[in-house]
Amino acid sequence: MSYDTPSGPPPSGPPPGGQAETLDSRGGDRPRGRGRRSTVLAAGAAVAVVAVGGAAWATLSFFSTGDQPAEALPASTLGYASIDLDPSGGQKIAALRALSKFPAFDDVVGLDADDDVRRWIFDEIQGETECEALDYDDDVAPWLGDRFAVAAVDAGGDLPAPVFVLQVSDDDAADAGLQAIRECAGGDSVEGAWSIRDGWALIGETQQIVDDAAADAAEASLADDDDFQHWTSEAGDSGIVSLYAAPEVGALLADELGGVGDDLGLAPEEVVPEESIELLKEFRGAAATIRFDDGGLELEMAADAGATGSMADGDAAGDLVASLPEGTVAALGLSLGDGWADELLDQIAEATGESTDELVAQASEVLGIDLPQDAETLAGSAIALAVDGDFDPESWFGGAAEPGSGIGVKILGDPDGVEDVLDKLRAAAAGQDAGFLDSDADDEAVALGPDADYRAKLLSDRGLGGTDSFERVVEHHDDAAVVLFVDFDAGDDWLVKLAGDDQDVRENLEPLEGLGMSAWLDGDTSHAVLKITTD
Incomplete structure (x- = not known):
């Protein structure tokens, strides 16, 4: 995307021969310090909206290397979300190609690869305000950079203070531009302040907040913080949006x-x-990244596994889902670690106020099984719910006399042990419709469901993992504890059919190919990737 004013990287250090210059909303130059004066900043609201508004457009871009807003924030920053609007040209074009498949994108956004994203955002915001005196070319383009962030900064209060970070290509022009925005937005009627230093503008509620944040960042920045570096690295390759939560x-x-x-x-x-x-209280941190990858939009997350308290910490869910039939429309696989049933019972007991022993006794009486051991046997090393392309929802929910085929459960575990538990459940359900407990088994798995043909298919057809749609949308299924897979193209375009006769909706659903998610543990770190792809 070309901009009306070239925007190179911000200055990397102080001007030759002296201390770094700092501009603030009081006007003029000042040495770095911790003054307590405060002033008003109508610009805070307007420019902040530009930054946040960038998120709506950021799906057009990829992350590019270079200076990042974290360099302008103190290491004590508690939370951070950044957006980059200036990716490399090749990635930008790939994103535009993907998004241009959706008619609504051209109708609503209507941007090309060589358009100025910042101008588009400015025009959209100005159209919703009464600030017509501002001119983008004169008041914004000469200084506004491509990277933005919002952060929660420790300002010494009970709660962190919000601070917006804007990359600027010209410190003096940025100061003048923010002054112009403030005057247009109402002058002294809106509280706020800014501080500009070394190519970054910090915007906050008071002058002291932004002055202190700038001074602290000069001593130790968030970008150099060990926790920040660790968790953003765990979240994988950088992308259009980066998120971080400190311990x-x-x-x-x-x-x-x-x-x-x-x-x-x-x-x-x-x-x-x-x-x-x-x-x-034991939380150690987390981070996430949103990026384009292989024709799809991807969210990758990494977090302290101890703080998530997840029971899904096995490693066989991906292999099980990959072993499902090739025509599978949707599947959810779980691999539950040792002791998951005890943990679940304890959580339910705590939530209901009952003792775990009372809860176990009640559930065992109703279900006819021995808890928790029978529950863990039934779940095996992994369990998956599968929906086939032939699945007919009306046969299940429309009152049909006989449920149709196309839905079932596959369990990877000890077939004899699973069957023993199923026998107990069938006995407890005697006289009731328990067709879903019908089962078949081979040497390593059990298939449940009311239709014998689909049960046989679950055990014999193992082609899903070899399909392009699965491989593209579930990239990290090896050793996964949780896997979700949805094929939007399978089953004669079932997703498009949901739109009925609404042609606009149908046209915007047609480009979607699949949705996938995988989650896994790596030591004491929990990872997850959610991805959506287009045809």
Whole structure:
């Protein structure tokens, strides 16, 4: 995308022969410091909207290397979300090609690869305001850069302070531009302040907040923080949007959740389970990235596994889902680790106020099985729900006398042990419609479902993992604990049919190919990737 004013990288250091220059909303130059004066900033609202508005457009772009907003924020920053609007040309074109497949994109956005994204955002915002005096070419283009962020900064209060970060290509022009935006937006009627230094503008509620943030960043920046580097690296290759939560966020949330009980006159554990509060206090951090990859949009996340408290920590879900029939429309696979049933029962007991022993006794009486051991046997090393292209929802939910085929469960485990548990469940359900408990088995798996033909298909047809749609949308299925797969093209374009006669909706659903998600554990780190692809 070409811009009306060339925008190279911001200055990387102070001007020759002296201290770095800092401009703030008081006007003029000032040495770096921690003054307590405050001023108003109508620009804060307007320019912040530009930054946040960029998120709506950011799906057109890829991340490019270079200076990032984290360099302008202090290492004590608690939360961070950045957007990059200036990716490399090849990636940008690939994104436009993908998005241009959707008629609504051209109708609503209507941008080409050589358009100025910033101008488009400015025009959209200006059209919703009464600030007609601003001119993009005169007041914005000469200084506004391509990278933006919003952060939660520790400002010494009970809660973190929001700070917006804007990349600027000319510090003096940015100061003048922000002044113009402030005047147009209402002058002294809106509180706020800014500080500009070394190619970055920090915008916050008060002058002290932004001055302190700038000074602290000069001493130790978020970009150099060990936790930030670790978690953003764990989230994989960089992308159009980067998100980060510092370890301190867990303790902050724990305190806030605990305070909810005080407000309601209740003990904290009566509002939020005590175990959840303790997990938050032990939180070590998290990060996420949104990127384009192989014709699809991808969200990758990494987080402290101990704080998630997930029961899905096995490694066989991906292999099981890959072994499903080639014509599978949708599948959800879970691989539950050792002790998951005990953990689940404890959580239910804590939520209901009953003891675990009472809960086990009640469930065992109703289901006719021995908990928790029979539940773990039944789930095996992995269990998957599968929906075939021949599945007819009306046969299930429309009151048909006989349920149709095309849906079932496949369990990877000890077939004899699974069958023993199923026999107990069938006995407990005697006299009731328990067709879904009908089963067939081979040497390593059991198939459940009301239709014998589909049960046989679940055991014999193992082609899903070799299909292009599965490989593209579920890239990280090896050793996964959770896998979700949806094929939008299978089953005679079932997704498009859901739109009925609405031609506009049909045309915008047609380009979608698939949706996939995989989650896995790597040591004490939990990973997940969610991806959607187009034809």
